[in-house]
Amino acid sequence: MSLLEKIDKTSVPKHIAIIMDGNGRWAKAHGLGRAEGHKEGVISVRKVVEAAVKANVKFLTIYVFSTENWKRPEEEINALMELMVYAVTKETPDLIENQVKVKNIGDITRLPEKTKKALEECEVKTSKGNKLTLILALSYSSRWEIVEAAKKLIREVGEGKIKEEEIDESLFSDYLSTKGIPDPDLVIRTGGEQRMSNFLLWQSAYAELYFTDTFWPAFREEDLYAAIIDYQHRERRFGKISEQIESAK
Ligand code: IPE
Ligand code: IPE
Ligand code: MG
Secondary structure: OOOOHHHHOOOOOOOEEOOOOOOOHHHHHHHOHHOOOHHHHHHHHHHHHHHHOOOOOEEEEEEEEEEHHHHHHHHHHHHHHHHHHHHHHHHHHHHHHOEEEEEEOOOHHOHHHHHHHHHHHHHHHHHHOEEEEEEEEEEEOOOHHHHHHHHHHHHHHOOOOOOOOHHHHHHHHHHOOOOOOOOOEEEOOOOOOOOOOOOOOOOOOOOOEEEEOOHHHHHOHHHHHHHHHHHOOOOOOOOOOOOHHHHHH
């Protein structure tokens, strides 16, 4: 029996965000080069997207490439950028078929023209998808995003479009690249490390965190379902006490 049937359909996390880590170590463990790990990781992305649709998750954010990843060897960066073009182009028809809408967050101006174009095309072609929004965090980091938001706000205050007194958490959120997307309920990190690596720091303020030793290329449908079931056993208190949560049920 698939774990899918064990998921409580009334409390599925609306937004799951994943730090896909461990491609390089997976490849090494299989006697392969790092690029092979990234290739196998693309298959995991496809499987996990399909699983998210089946589980009725509405938003799935995947951390594809961080601002810090620009510091990797040029050869690996080039291989990743090429792989992205290939994967995005190949997957677009299936994404449309599954009614998945793709949205990029992150500084795509830094991407090679070919990669940028493939992503933009995918966004346009999948724009009608209404089952799942797949958010790609690409050339993304939280601190970059927050600084960009602050700069834009300051500009608009200077232009008189916004008054300082109007700035609150909700307004600030609208200046982030995740505007309109609910905060993640569950953040998953594969590959054994237990850190955020500059990912959705503002948005994950109250997310449940789930760490697994499984390397990303080995993380498939059942692993996503297991994470959802684990999440469903947590009590989200948001600062309150347990009795208040119980009485509100
Ligand atoms: C995650 O896997 C993919 C990217 C960051 C692009 P890694 O490439 O970080 O794999 P490990 O952590 O070296 O095993
Ligand atoms: C985080 O993975 C970034 C992505 C998954 C895209 P890394 O493997 O780059 O993270 P650190 O640098 O080891 O924390
Ligand atoms: Mg890593």
